[in-house]
Amino acid sequence: MMLLRGTFVHTPELGQLVILKDHLVSVDADGFIAHFESAISSASKSLIDSSDGHILSIPTGSFVLPTFCDLHLHAPQFLYQGNGLDLPLMQWLDKYTFKAEERIDGDPALARKVYEKLAARLIEHGTGAILLFGTIKEETNLILAQAMQSAGIRAFIGKLSMDISSRPTYVESSAAASLASAESFTQKCAELVRHLPPHRRMVEPVLTPRFVPTCSDELLKGLGKLSEERSLRVQSHMAEAEDLIRWMESERGMKDTNMFDTSNLLTPRTVQAHCTYLSDSELDHVHDTGTSIAHCPLSNVYFSARPFKLREALRSGVKVGLGTDIAGGYSVDVMSAMRQAVVVSRMRESERVTKGEKHDDSLAINWKESLYLATRGGAIALNLPLGTGAFQVGAPFDAQQINVYDLNSGSGIGQLDFFDANEVFEIGEDVVEKWWCIGDTRNRSRMWVQGDVVQPSA
Amino acid sequence: MMLLRGTFVHTPELGQLVILKDHLVSVDADGFIAHFESAISSASKSLIDSSDGHILSIPTGSFVLPTFCDLHLHAPQFLYQGNGLDLPLMQWLDKYTFKAEERIDGDPALARKVYEKLAARLIEHGTGAILLFGTIKEETNLILAQAMQSAGIRAFIGKLSMDISSRPTYVESSAAASLASAESFTQKCAELVRHLPPHRRMVEPVLTPRFVPTCSDELLKGLGKLSEERSLRVQSHMAEAEDLIRWMESERGMKDTNMFDTSNLLTPRTVQAHCTYLSDSELDHVHDTGTSIAHCPLSNVYFSARPFKLREALRSGVKVGLGTDIAGGYSVDVMSAMRQAVVVSRMRESERVTKGEKHDDSLAINWKESLYLATRGGAIALNLPLGTGAFQVGAPFDAQQINVYDLNSGSGIGQLDFFDANEVFEIGEDVVEKWWCIGDTRNRSRMWVQGDVVQPSA
Numbered sequence: 080m081m082l083l084r085g086t087f088v089h090t091p092e093l094g095q096l097v098i099l100k101d102h103l104v105s106v107d108a109d110g111f112i113a114h115f116e117s118a119i120s121s122a123s124k125s126l127i128d129s130s131d132g133h134i135l136s137i138p139t140g141s142f143v144l145p146t147f148c149d150l151h152l153h154a155p156q157f158l159y160q161g162n163g164l165d166l167p168l169m170q171w172l173d174k175y176t177f178k179a180e181e182r183i184d185g186d187p188a189l190a191r192k193v194y195e196k197l198a199a200r201l202i203e204h205g206t207g208a209i210l211l212f213g214t215i216k217e218e219t220n221l222i223l224a225q226a227m228q229s230a231g232i233r234a235f236i237g238k239l240s241m242d243i244s245s246r247p248t249y250v251e252s253s254a255a256a257s258l259a260s261a262e263s264f265t266q267k268c269a270e271l272v273r274h275l276p277p278h279r280r281m282v283e284p285v286l287t288p289r290f291v292p293t294c295s296d297e298l299l300k301g302l303g304k305l306s307e308e309r310s311l312r313v314q315s316h317m318a319e320a321e322d323l324i325r326w327m328e329s330e331r332g333m334k335d336t337n338m339f340d341t342s343n344l345l346t347p348r349t350v351q352a353h354c355t356y357l358s359d360s361e362l363d364h365v366h367d368t369g370t371s372i373a374h375c376p377l378s379n380v381y382f383s384a385r386p387f388k389l390r391e392a393l394r395s396g397v398k399v400g401l402g403t404d405i406a407g408g409y410s411v412d413v414m415s416a417m418r419q420a421v422v423v424s425r426m427r428e429s430e431r432v433t434k435g436e437k438h439d440d441s442l443a444i445n446w447k448e449s450l451y452l453a454t455r456g457g458a459i460a461l462n463l464p465l466g467t468g469a470f471q472v473g474a475p476f477d478a479q480q481i482n483v484y485d486l487n488s489g490s491g492i493g494q495l496d497f498f499d500a501n502e503v504f505e506i507g508e509d510v511v512e513k514w515w516c517i518g519d520t521r522n523r524s525r526m527w528v529q530g531d532v533v534q535p536s537a
Numbered sequence: 538m539m540l541l542r543g544t545f546v547h548t549p550e551l552g553q554l555v556i557l558k559d560h561l562v563s564v565d566a567d568g569f570i571a572h573f574e575s576a577i578s579s580a581s582k583s584l585i586d587s588s589d590g591h592i593l594s595i596p597t598g599s600f601v602l603p604t605f606c607d608l609h610l611h612a613p614q615f616l617y618q619g620n621g622l623d624l625p626l627m628q629w630l631d632k633y634t635f636k637a638e639e640r641i642d643g644d645p646a647l648a649r650k651v652y653e654k655l656a657a658r659l660i661e662h663g664t665g666a667i668l669l670f671g672t673i674k675e676e677t678n679l680i681l682a683q684a685m686q687s688a689g690i691r692a693f694i695g696k697l698s699m700d701i702s703s704r705p706t707y708v709e710s711s712a713a714a715s716l717a718s719a720e721s722f723t724q725k726c727a728e729l730v731r732h733l734p735p736h737r738r739m740v741e742p743v744l745t746p747r748f749v750p751t752c753s754d755e756l757l758k759g760l761g762k763l764s765e766e767r768s769l770r771v772q773s774h775m776a777e778a779e780d781l782i783r784w785m786e787s788e789r790g791m792k793d794t795n796m797f798d799t800s801n802l803l804t805p806r807t808v809q810a811h812c813t814y815l816s817d818s819e820l821d822h823v824h825d826t827g828t829s830i831a832h833c834p835l836s837n838v839y840f841s842a843r844p845f846k847l848r849e850a851l852r853s854g855v856k857v858g859l860g861t862d863i864a865g866g867y868s869v870d871v872m873s874a875m876r877q878a879v880v881v882s883r884m885r886e887s888e889r890v891t892k893g894e895k896h897d898d899s900l901a902i903n904w905k906e907s908l909y910l911a912t913r914g915g916a917i918a919l920n921l922p923l924g925t926g927a928f929q930v931g932a933p934f935d936a937q938q939i940n941v942y943d944l945n946s947g948s949g950i951g952q953l954d955f956f957d958a959n960e961v962f963e964i965g966e967d968v969v970e971k972w973w974c975i976g977d978t979r980n981r982s983r984m985w986v987q988g989d990v991v992q993p994s995a
Contacts, residue, residue: 158956161974162967165903189956196954279704300803321890372963380880407972422838422877426884434777445623494978496654498647509620516619516867519977520952 081106081476082130082531084118085137086506088144088481090451091469093393098142098506099470103134105128106476109278110530113468116284140484140492142506145468146207146477146526147413148457150373151314151352153212153400154223155183155190157197161409168320168382168407169245175406177246180239184216184249194223197411198230199535203520204412205479207528208233208461209315210350210373210402212287215239215251217264224268224282231533233463233477235316237287240263242298254297261286261302265311278464278475278529283312288344290316291335296342303343313349314373315339316358321384336361345370350460352402353394355383362388362395371398371460374452376419378404386423390442400457401449414518417449446515480525483514492523539564539934539988540588541594542576544964546602546939548909549927551851556600556964557928561592563586567736568988573928598942598950601966604665604935604984605871606915608831609668609772609810609860612681613641613648615655618964626778626840626865627703633864635704638697642674642707652681655869656688657993661935661978662870664777665986666691666919668772668808668831668860670745673697673709675722682726682740689991691921691935694852695745695772696722700756712755719744719760723769736922736933736987741770746802748774749793750784754800762800771807772831773797776814779842794819803828807916811858812850813841820846820853829856829918832910834877836862844881848900858915859907872976875907903974938983941972951979 083106087099097482103123106113116123127134132133137143156176163175183190201209209227211234213220220238227234242250242257244250251257268284288294294302318324318336327335336357339345347369354372357365365372374387392399401416402408408416428443432456444452458468458477466474482492484504491497497504514522526533541564545557561581563572574581585592595601614634621633641648659667668686669692671678678696685692700715702708709715726742744760746752752760764771776782776794785793794815798802805827812830815823823830832845850857859874860866866874879902886901902910916926916935924932940950942962949955952975955962972980984991 157954160954163970163972164974193956196956200952200954377880379991380887381884384890386887419880422835422880423839423884426844426881429838429844432842482748494658496615496618496658498651500653512621513619516622 080108080113082126082134083143084134086142087470088142088511089505090447090455091468093451093456094445096450096508096511098218098508098511100506104476106530110475111278112470112472112474112476115472121432122444125282125284137480140504141480141482141485141524142511143478143480144364145454145458145470146203146479146528147453148208148400148461148468149201149403149413150210150350150371150400150457150460152209152405152411153407154194154197155180155214156406157411159192160406162406164381164409167322169322169326171382173245177244177249180214181249184214184219187218190219190222191226194226198226198232200411201232202230202526202533202535203523204414205523205526206232206413207477207479207526208458208463208467210235210237210285210461212314213239213523214236215241215249217260217267220264221267221271224271228272228282231281231466231528231531233528234282235285235312235314235461236268236282237285239287239289240302241289241293241297242295242490249418254295257298258301258305259332262305265309281528285312285314287313288315290319290323290329291338292323299338299342299344306348307343308344310348313344313346314389315344315351317351317354319353319383324356338489340368347464352404353379353383353387354360355379355385355387357388359391359395362392362397366395366397373402374399374420375401375404375408376416376423378407380419380423382407383456386427389420389424389444390440398456398460399452400460401452413453414515415448417453417515420449420452421446439496446512450515463534476527476530478527479523481514481518481522481526482524483510483518483522495522538566540570540584540592541595541601542592543927544600545820546600546969547927548905548913549778551656551909551914552903552906554905554908554966554969556966556969558964561936562928564988566937567734568933569736570930570934571929573930575646592718597937597944598962599940600969601936601938603912603916603928604937604986605911606661606666606858606919606926607659607664607859607861607871608668608808608829608915608918608920609833610667610863610869611865612652612655613638613672614864616641616651618864618869620864622867624838625780627780627784629840631703634987635699635707638672639707642672642677643874645676645680648677648680649684656684656690658869659690660688660984660993661981662992663752663984664690664871665937665982665984666921666925667933668693668695668743668917668919670695670772671697672925673699673707675718675725678722679725679729679876682729684729686740689739689986689989691986692740693740693770693772693919694726694740695743697745697747698756698760699747699751700753701751706800712753712759715756716759716763720763725768731761739986741774743770745771746773748777748781749789749796757762757796757800757802764804764806768806771802771804773802773809775809775812777811777841782814806920810862811837811841811845813837813843813845817846817849817853820850820855824853824855829858831860831918832857832875832878833860833862833866834881835868836860836865838877838881840865844885847878847882847902848898856914856918857910858918864871865973871911872973875904875911875973878902878907879904904970908973934985934988937981939972939976939980940982941976951977953980
């Protein structure tokens with residue numbers, strides 16, 4: 080059993096920031112929260128008394144926050160993060176993406192190097208759970224799964240399904256071959272961790288039709304059937320870009336939302352990235368199917384002409400979390416995604432105000448709402464174990480320690496400056512807000528997933 | 538004389554990125570560039586031969602870039618950076634700004650602490666030249682000037698002029714008193730550095746009507762006259778926010794652009810922040826007056842319902858640079874301003890595309906254009922000495938060393954990962970682009986202003 084005492088910060092509901100001072104959490108041997116109360120409650124006191132002093136004390140000037148969830152990241156594209164972003168989506172895929180993914184599939188040593196480094200960067204940035212797109216090749220995705228399991232990150236691994244491609248050498252040979260490969264991967268990925276108790280299995284396979292243009296009708300329907308039969312997770316991209324929409328209309332005569340829908344790929348186990356071209360009624364339909372959305376604000380700025388209707392999606396009750404979309408977005412940092420989500424939403428609201436449109440609630444989200452999306456919202460969208468993304472008894476202890484002020488030196492940590500700080504430094508809303516604005520990896524000293532400390536190793 | 542040999546990167550013209558490999562710069566005793574050529578030219582060779590080996594070698598994996606210019610930052614607001622940003626402009630000024638500035642004016646020790654820390658943060662972020670708003674009180678602005686001169690940063694210091702205020706205790710007593718105070722400060726600020734040769738004088742006073750709502754007609758006209766008589770620089774905020782525009786119409790019956798114009802405050806010595814509510818014809822007029830604009834993209838997202846017409850301004854030939862607008866923007870980092878400028882401009886272009894409007898050139902700027910704005914564009918907007926913001930003979934050597942890859946450890950520096958790097962690591966456009974996307978203060982090892990190394994000391 081592990082005991083931690085200090086300040087805890089979380090967002091149990093959208094827009095609600097809760098700061099719990101001098102609280103005690105106990106984490107059981109399986110990594111679940113067994114107790115969470117004020118440290119001076121009688122139950123806490125007896126835990127402290129029986130602990131023989133083995134309590135991890137979170138120092139003044141630090142707080143514990145749930146880990147971040149990243150709902151959309153292309154692991155192989157980490158290879159060329161921050162390059163070529165000025166191109167339109169379909170051109171960018173041709174010039175950079177398919178080539179890089181083919182290269183990773185052809186070089187297991189490179190794949191291992193890239194994926195281990197990615198895991199280290201995720202830990203550095205406080206990402207404890209992640210939904211990943213991989214490559215076509217089964218073996219490469221098993222390397223990815225191993226890298227994440229070893230690092231201790233909750234990772235949902237998507238072997239790409241694509242029987243259509245603009246790159247003749249980077250494609251699966253038929254719908255049948257693609258389906259067989261998807262099924263085989265899901266089994267081998269599960270086998271990787273079968274020897275572990277369920278709560279120590281960090282990785283899980285995800286059916287991953289890349290996006291509709293790369294999947295035949297037969298493949299989509301086959302994946303929908305497989306998902307239903309085996310209760311498998313699904314992820315893809317949906318309604319992302321203007322050129323994609325036009326392509327779909329001319330080639331398939333149908334919207335990709337309809338294609339996913341009729342193939343049974345909109346399910347409570349599905350996360351769809353982007354969804355920038357959905358109407359309000361389509362958002363309602365997404366909600367009705369139980370599908371979650373990965374909102375990738377930075378990537379949308381580069382690859383989608385429309386910003387995501389975040390407020391409308393939240394209003395419809397759609398489960399939404401944030402995605403970094405490496406390398407469509409250039410930053411692996413969920414904090415950057417939070418800030419960008421606020422920027423994009425404020426610009427949407429501003430445009431409405433400028434037009435003179437009046438509505439009851441603002442389209443803008445505030446920083447607290449973005450923090451919810453990055454933690455609790457993401458955990459709900461991913462169907463993580465009960466209570467993940469907030470601190471409550473029964474939830475796995477997935478947390479990060481954030482240090483903002485050092486009492487010994489009397490100075491702020493990283494980019495944070497506090498000119499009014501003194502010996503009774505208090506973690507108030509203003510302090511968390513300042514961290515949200517200018518905090519970075521230097522403010523993060525520790526991360527736990529399922530109660531275990533995870534540390535960058537690459 | 539100082540000799541540096543290595544890779545230099547600059548943007549002499551908008552949109553043009555120039556990477557100069559194995560070049561040699563010599564900097565004379567006064568801090569000006571005396572020679573800049575390929576290191577293997579005959580002139581370079583003879584300089585190297587006569588140098589007795591005293592050459593600073595910029596290692597493989599590093600490059601030298603001009604320092605950043607920040608055209609708009611409120612020094613006293615650094616006190617509460619990253620707080621309260623959800624409020625509308627006029628409310629935010631009342632609740633946070635005036636209070637904080639009054640406090641700084643009442644506590645010289647606090648002012649010194651805040652301003653020295655600010656100088657250290659600017660150096661850490663590669664900002665070599667800055668246009669600053671201070672507070673009302675003369676002495677506090679002299680503390681600010683001293684802090685910047687000691688740090689070695691080119692700083693243009695604005696003692697605020699404001700004879701109207703919503704805070705009764707934070708205002709100047711009359712237009713006459715305000716003008717006398719402005720004049721007195723400009724003299725004392727100049728006296729601070731009079732003992733130094735002109736090129737070592739890093740600080741200079743700037744007439745600073747806060748914005749029109751805080752200045753009587755008499756004060757504005759008096760400042761215009763003073764600026765003309767003494768050739769003094771001017772800065773203010775112009776056409777920033779909806780509530781400001783409405784207030785101006787009802788209280789003064791005139792736009793603030795007209796108020797500045799008729800008071801002779803739009804001059805080639807003027808930088809106006811924001812200007813988000815200017816029409817194309819007003820931008821043309823701004824150009825005709827020689828006025829520069831400080832584009833503050835992050836701050837605009839929070840406090841202006843409209844994004845700045847950046848492309849239109851550039852097309853009109855207006856001199857534009859970037860501003861962080863601490864604390865209206867939360868980040869002191871010009872790199873963050875560059876990234877945000879691209880985001881905002883892309884969203885403007887996307888909106889136009891969505892509406893089906895067609896134009897010859899895009900409203901979006903790319904990362905290279907943003908780098909120009911942050912360096913050369915800013916230097917031109919500030920009328921810095923000839924050639925500042927690029928590397929050319931006769932220009933002051935204002936530069937920052939950026940390290941992206943360490944040859945010894947074989948790994949990227951800070952957030953940068955290079956999976957294809959080897960012993961012949963080349964600084965190409967892709968490397969500079971990656972740094973632009975995910976680089977941070979950890980990639981900066983050194984900054985020079987006027988040939989002198991400046992280092993954080995606070």
